[in-house]
Amino acid sequence: MKAVVVTGSNEFEVEEIELLPPKAHDIRVKMKACGLCMSDHHVISGSMPTPLPCVIGHEGAGVVAEVGSAVTRLAVGDPVVLNFSPSCGKCAMCQRGLGLYCSSFPVEKQLAGLQPDGNVRHQRADGSPVQSFFGMGCMAEETVIHEDSAVKVDPSIDLTRACVVSCGxxxxxxxxxxxxxxxxxxxxxxxxxxxxxxxxxxxxxxxxxxxxxxxxxxxxxxxxxxxxxxxxxxxxxxxxxxxxxxx
Ligand SMILES: [Zn+2]
Ligand SMILES: [Zn+2]
Structure with a gap:
């Protein structure tokens, strides 16, 4: 599948890369829309240090195309808005209403372009890893993310408008x-x-x-x-x- 991959300071291109299959709590999302946020531009310019190569895009909306074996909250066909700041709702910080500091989704891994398990879901044909910005990597035809990083929305909502809810x-x-x-x-x-x-x-x-x-x-x-x-x-x-x- 095609994705916008940043490879260096002010260097990016549309690359053909591979998605790894969803793990138990992952979903695969077919992207319908993605905003271009200034944070994406910071990755391109190099002013926001991010491990490269990296698929940019964190302000996206799409449709669930595949779910992992343990996913129960979402189903294939669900329209979703992506959320780069997920919270589990169960940890001590979430219980105190501080979901931004959720211990299940440490910001260090997100900034490193990794999933909560510390791994990537994107790779090049030679098997080398490709990070995904904020763990999203949604400026692409598809992405694989944790199920808690997606919020189901009403099917009547235009996803080209809904995507900006994802960040801005x-x-x-x-x-x-x-x-x-x-x-x-x-x-x-x-x-x-x-x-x-x-x-x-x-x-x-x-x-x-x-x-x-x-x-x-x-x-x-x-x-x-x-x-x-x-x-x-x-x-x-x-x-x-x-x-x-x-x-
Ligand atoms: Zn943003
Ligand atoms: Zn939590």
Whole structure:
């Protein structure tokens, strides 16, 4: 199958590589859509140290094509959104509501492009291993991931839109709702209105923020921010003026 493989700093190409069969708790996903996140670009540029060669792509959605022998939560044909930050729901950290630090899915292995068992699921024809970014490697025709790294979604949802939930939406909305703990009546400023920032605005709005300030240098992004819930917008010049007034 074909996959986008990064082989060096600013070096990548579409390669024909092999997928290993799903293990007991794995699923094979036929990819339908994949976003290009800045983190993928960091792998390409080399600014995010990642073992190479590596299949990029971690913001994906697709359809389950095969399940491992112990998989019960998902079935062939299920539409799924991939999740590069899975949590088991059973360990001490998960029980405390800190699924991001789940001990079953250590971030070190994800950053090393490995599956939770410490192995890869991609290889070249000569048998040499190929890592998968964040354990996903979904900028490809197919990928094999742990079943907990996929969330079943309603079949009526357009997967070309759902794929961005996989990173941009959950990162931005999660920053406002979970990390920032925005509560009804709060005033919120979101600095940077790209894919993540726009979803932080939406998350703040959902959490009940009364005033949401969008801060960016791009007038185009600020206009988009207003359509997604920001009621106030400002840019660097206005902030500079404010800092003078307040000093
Ligand atoms: Zn991302
Ligand atoms: Zn856990």
């Amino acid at each position: 939406v959950m990162t931005g909305a999660g920053a406002a709702i979970n990390t920032g703990g925005v509560r009804p009546g709060d005033s919120v400023a979101v600095f940077g209105c790209g894919g993540v920032g726009l979803n932080a605005i939406q998350g703040a709005r959902i959490a009940g923020a009364t005033k949401i300030f969008a801060v960016d240098l791009s007038e185009q992004k600020l206009e988009l921010a207003k359509t997604l819930g920001a009621e106030y917008k400002t840019d660097k010049r206005h902030l500079f003026n404010q800092s003078i007034i307040h000093s």
